[in-house]
Amino acid sequence: MALILKNCRYLVTQNDTRDILEHADLCIEGNRITESRKPLTGDTIIDCSRHIVLPGLVNMHTHLGMTFLRGAGEDMELHDWLAQKIFPAEQKLRDHEVYRWALHGAREAMGFGTTTVCDFYFFPFSTAKALEDAGMRAFVGGDVQDNPTAHAQTGGDALQLSAHFIETYKDHPTITPVAYAHSPYTCSEQTLVAVKNLAVTHQVLFAMHLAETRYEVDFCKKKFGSFPVEAMARLGLLGKDTVLAHCNWITKDEIKLLDGTCVAHNPVSNMKLASGSTLPIPELLAAGVCVGLGTDSVASNNNLDLFEEMKVAGLLQKFHRWDPAALPVQQILDMATRNAGVVLGKPLGVLMPGHLADVIAVELRDHLLPIDTSRVLNHLVYSAKGSDVVLVIIDGKVCRMSS
Amino acid sequence: MALILKNCRYLVTQNDTRDILEHADLCIEGNRITESRKPLTGDTIIDCSRHIVLPGLVNMHTHLGMTFLRGAGEDMELHDWLAQKIFPAEQKLRDHEVYRWALHGAREAMGFGTTTVCDFYFFPFSTAKALEDAGMRAFVGGDVQDNPTAHAQTGGDALQLSAHFIETYKDHPTITPVAYAHSPYTCSEQTLVAVKNLAVTHQVLFAMHLAETRYEVDFCKKKFGSFPVEAMARLGLLGKDTVLAHCNWITKDEIKLLDGTCVAHNPVSNMKLASGSTLPIPELLAAGVCVGLGTDSVASNNNLDLFEEMKVAGLLQKFHRWDPAALPVQQILDMATRNAGVVLGKPLGVLMPGHLADVIAVELRDHLLPIDTSRVLNHLVYSAKGSDVVLVIIDGKVCRMSS
Numbered sequence: 145m146a147l148i149l150k151n152c153r154y155l156v157t158q159n160d161t162r163d164i165l166e167h168a169d170l171c172i173e174g175n176r177i178t179e180s181r182k183p184l185t186g187d188t189i190i191d192c193s194r195h196i197v198l199p200g201l202v203n204m205h206t207h208l209g210m211t212f213l214r215g216a217g218e219d220m221e222l223h224d225w226l227a228q229k230i231f232p233a234e235q236k237l238r239d240h241e242v243y244r245w246a247l248h249g250a251r252e253a254m255g256f257g258t259t260t261v262c263d264f265y266f267f268p269f270s271t272a273k274a275l276e277d278a279g280m281r282a283f284v285g286g287d288v289q290d291n292p293t294a295h296a297q298t299g300g301d302a303l304q305l306s307a308h309f310i311e312t313y314k315d316h317p318t319i320t321p322v323a324y325a326h327s328p329y330t331c332s333e334q335t336l337v338a339v340k341n342l343a344v345t346h347q348v349l350f351a352m353h354l355a356e357t358r359y360e361v362d363f364c365k366k367k368f369g370s371f372p373v374e375a376m377a378r379l380g381l382l383g384k385d386t387v388l389a390h391c392n393w394i395t396k397d398e399i400k401l402l403d404g405t406c407v408a409h410n411p412v413s414n415m416k417l418a419s420g421s422t423l424p425i426p427e428l429l430a431a432g433v434c435v436g437l438g439t440d441s442v443a444s445n446n447n448l449d450l451f452e453e454m455k456v457a458g459l460l461q462k463f464h465r466w467d468p469a470a471l472p473v474q475q476i477l478d479m480a481t482r483n484a485g486v487v488l489g490k491p492l493g494v495l496m497p498g499h500l501a502d503v504i505a506v507e508l509r510d511h512l513l514p515i516d517t518s519r520v521l522n523h524l525v526y527s528a529k530g531s532d533v534v535l536v537i538i539d540g541k542v543c544r545m546s547s
Numbered sequence: 548m549a550l551i552l553k554n555c556r557y558l559v560t561q562n563d564t565r566d567i568l569e570h571a572d573l574c575i576e577g578n579r580i581t582e583s584r585k586p587l588t589g590d591t592i593i594d595c596s597r598h599i600v601l602p603g604l605v606n607m608h609t610h611l612g613m614t615f616l617r618g619a620g621e622d623m624e625l626h627d628w629l630a631q632k633i634f635p636a637e638q639k640l641r642d643h644e645v646y647r648w649a650l651h652g653a654r655e656a657m658g659f660g661t662t663t664v665c666d667f668y669f670f671p672f673s674t675a676k677a678l679e680d681a682g683m684r685a686f687v688g689g690d691v692q693d694n695p696t697a698h699a700q701t702g703g704d705a706l707q708l709s710a711h712f713i714e715t716y717k718d719h720p721t722i723t724p725v726a727y728a729h730s731p732y733t734c735s736e737q738t739l740v741a742v743k744n745l746a747v748t749h750q751v752l753f754a755m756h757l758a759e760t761r762y763e764v765d766f767c768k769k770k771f772g773s774f775p776v777e778a779m780a781r782l783g784l785l786g787k788d789t790v791l792a793h794c795n796w797i798t799k800d801e802i803k804l805l806d807g808t809c810v811a812h813n814p815v816s817n818m819k820l821a822s823g824s825t826l827p828i829p830e831l832l833a834a835g836v837c838v839g840l841g842t843d844s845v846a847s848n849n850n851l852d853l854f855e856e857m858k859v860a861g862l863l864q865k866f867h868r869w870d871p872a873a874l875p876v877q878q879i880l881d882m883a884t885r886n887a888g889v890v891l892g893k894p895l896g897v898l899m900p901g902h903l904a905d906v907i908a909v910e911l912r913d914h915l916l917p918i919d920t921s922r923v924l925n926h927l928v929y930s931a932k933g934s935d936v937v938l939v940i941i942d943g944k945v946c947r948m949s950s
Contacts, residue, residue, distance in 0.1 A: 215925035522618035
């Protein structure tokens with residue numbers, strides 16, 4: 145028995161040739177995409193003749209447990225905001241609250257067409273449970289830093305919690321554990337290296353924040369005597385199983401050091417927190433660095449809509465570089481789909497036989513018209529909204545469908 | 548008989564004290580807001596207990612007839628894009644096509660919570676008819692420039708058409724005519740002055756594009772021997788009945804000259820076309836300049852969602868100025884509501900007795916939660932989408948309502 149998306153008005157496969165097919169069928173059996181075939185008795189058919197069908201979007205960097213902080217303090221200086229609004233609220237967090245808000249965030253993200261999230265926060269067991277209950281595919285890392293936090297009093301405690309989490313979830317079908325160190329300004333060298341070793345031992349991804357602000361560059365120069373990426377390279381933290389969030393403030397020499405490492409770009413959060421620079425995406429892509437897209441938490445976004453994030457990603461590169469040709473739409477959609485599959489080491493983000501069946505459909509509403517094949521990607525990146533998503537399939541299961 | 552929005556969960560009045568009322572009623576009689584009163588037989592009641600009710604949004608700068616160009620060419624250099632995609636398509640335009648696409652755009656904008664648009668394009672009679680048929684409040688100007696266009700062979704022809712349009716619509720209840728000159732790079736001094744004189748004669752607003760790009764600054768230095776705003780001031784084009792679109796590239800001295808003049812800010816379009824600078828909003832507001840918000844056309848946006856425009860307006864000021872406290876949410880909402888009322892000289896953008904009944908309601912969906920009074924504006928500016936709008940009232944009439 146198959147699930148067949150019948151007569152997709154446009155089917156954006158995101159395979160190597162980047163075809164956009166017209167009036168095509170997409171066939172799903174179990175949790176995989178299979179070769180198209182004629183419907184048989186028992187198959188489920190969904191008519192997609194008014195839809196653009198594309199790979200489910202991948203949010204490469206978020207903190208869903210922070211959803212309770214949405215809109216809690218705006219228009220503040222970064223350090224006032226952290227000290228007065230974010231840190232005090234987070235100190236009092238408990239595991240059941242992280243579950244509740246991660247579930248809320250997961251449902252919001254899924255409704256907007258996100259089928260995979262990479263989440264990093266306190267109480268990873270609560271986050272993982274929420275994402276499993278929501279039916280979301282996820283990569284989850286428990287926060288490790290040296291400061292006392294809601295879920296661990298010391299860096300050692302946090303590391304132990306993270307190790308326990310990774311061991312528990314390492315064979316889970318849809319929740320993949322990640323080893324996560326918060327940042328160079330909250331972790332000692334020893335802690336950073338210990339988290340990376342944990343990743344290597346268990347063959348999981350290693351993730352951290354890096355080079356988000358000028359302050360952090362200055363901090364790294366003082367602490368490590370070098371720029372952020374240089375310092376992390378020297379500690380052996382980089383490479384193809386490492387995902388760095390932000391990297392707004394990096395030099396050309398640091399780009400060379402990123403060879404093989406992946407970067408999660410968060411343009412809305414970076415703009416809202418006034419980072420002042422942004423990820424040099426064209427130079428990174430030219431250097432072969434894999435770039436994905438994230439929303440960061442709703443405390444600095446303030447929603448979980450990757451369609452909005454794609455649009456802002458394009459606007460920001462064009463504006464910042466004084467170049468309307470910067471970051472073409474295909475590269476933006478790649479960041480939210482197929483690149484993420486490469487980063488995460490799973491057959492995600494491409495709608496071809498053999499790949500995981502994470503699929504969404506966008507309805508062709510007024511603001512997506514007129515349309516023809518040459519405009520499909522333009523509309524997806526610059527006109528569409530998460531709220532246009534009417535069908536969400538994750539791991540072969542229909543999670544959301546509206547008429 | 549009244550229309551009563553009953554028990555509004557939050558009522559954002561945008562009056563001088565900027566109150567956000569909880570569990571309040573809003574009473575409408577005819578096309579005006581009136582003092583709240585108990586329902587009587589024959590009144591229409593709409594339950595708003597799950598809604599934020601706020602003034603309808605005002606799009607201060609758009610070209611709805613260009614809706615057919617949505618997504619027609621992206622990621623191109625500005626002058627290639629204009630020469631290869633926009634101008635050739637516009638040369639072939641006919642009046643019935645402008646009607647069709649203006650109607651399409653009006654319905655899109657209205658669905659996203661816009662209740663008034665200021666539209667400037669070819670075939671103003673077609674645009675006005677479309678906006679009237681859509682039930683939208685509008686300010687409409689016919690394009691005047693010296694180049695041959697789809698609706699006029701010469702600047703003189705265009706001026707005559709504009710005069711005829713203004714005379715025809717000057718007493719219309721919901722469509723207000725505007726005298727519109729395209730820009731300093733498409734109009735001679737004589738044409739610019741003639742359009743301003745037309746505005747003065749008929750006591751209507753005068754509108755034009757100004758200081759959008761560095762190219763234009765350079766052009767004005769060569770053509771007029773001075774910066775754009777200085778040149779327009781010398782021609783007598785500025786003052787309280789003038790609305791300038793863009794003004795990204797202006798000096799401190801030019802800000803002084805803008806005293807009383809209004810500016811329409813279009814952040815998405817400016818970013819997408821890589822203007823490289825942006826409107827210095829804090830300095831303008833400090834100088835008492837009234838600033839409104841526009842989407843520009845969908846050819847450079849690519850939709851008509853002012854909620855998205857509000858978000859990008861905030862993000863852009865914060866990012867460009869390296870200041871997360873720049874442009875607080877209240878100022879952003881003002882730009883899309885009450886400031887526009889001041890610019891347009893109508894009792895718009897404020898939900899107080901005596902004002903025109905242009906009202907919208909946003910449903911409290913997942914991405915607008917959690918909420919309390921202190922978060923209402925933050926959510927409207929940074930989390931909400933046009934697609935959250937479930938009720939649109941224009942001139943006292945219910946134009947859109949969904950459950």
